Amino acid sequence: MLGMADLSNVLASHGLVSSVKGTSVDEATMARLGEEMEPAERPPAPGSLRLVQQFLNTYNHEFPPDADRLSTPEKAARWLTSHGLMAPSARVSEPGRRRLVRAREALRSLVRAGKESPVTADDLRVLNEAGRTYLSIRFGPDGAPRLEPASTGADAALGNVLAAGYAAWLSGTLPRLKACAQCEWVFYDLSKNRSGTWCSMRICGNRAKNRAYRRRRSAGT
Secondary structure: OHHHHHHHHHHHOOOOOOOOOOOOOOOHHHHOOOOOOOOOOOOOOOOHHHHHHHHHOOOOOOHHHHHHHOOOOOHHHHHHHOOOOOOOOOOOOHHHHHHHHHHHHHHHHHHOOOOOOOOOOOHHHHHHHHHHHHHEEEEOOOOOOEEEOOOOOOHHHHHHHHHHHHHHHOOOOOEEEEEEOOOOOOOEOOOOOOOOOOOOOOHHHHHHHHHHHHHHOOOOO
16 A cells, blocks of 8 residues: 555556656545546546446555545545435445445456456355345336335445446446556456456556566566
């Protein structure tokens, strides 16, 4: 995890803030990360998938804990309200906040999954329990089925995020949501064969390659 002194340099290298010696990341800039700004000028995920992307990017392991938008019930309530997922008068309990965070990390495991790191049984259990508990299928007057939250408050908000992910799966866009192999920033992969690995090849790709090079040198290979 990075301290605030180092965070400015990382964000500057990703093209998210200006690189100015002696400056630090202010709260306004932190509030825009993952909401209005994406690394390496990547486009945001389209349609309903954008909500899932923003939910996952409420925290990044390279940022200090205070940057987590779900780190307290009050912060979680502000984020959910700002995205229209909860009424301004609603509150988030500490157990509800923990359920949000656990589901977020299980979803992150899903978009990070690959041959070398499959989704764990525990993460699948969390997602399946959330789906059973917070979503229901309903039919409209036209007979069309749709997924809707089956709860209220923060749990209903989580249901909406899961429903957005399901809609993205139906549209074929969900598999293009990736977690950077270096920093785990969740990005939308536009590569033709969906082979994107890093949020930025120039930044995180090079960081990973340099780390592998140093590891080989230290091993004497």
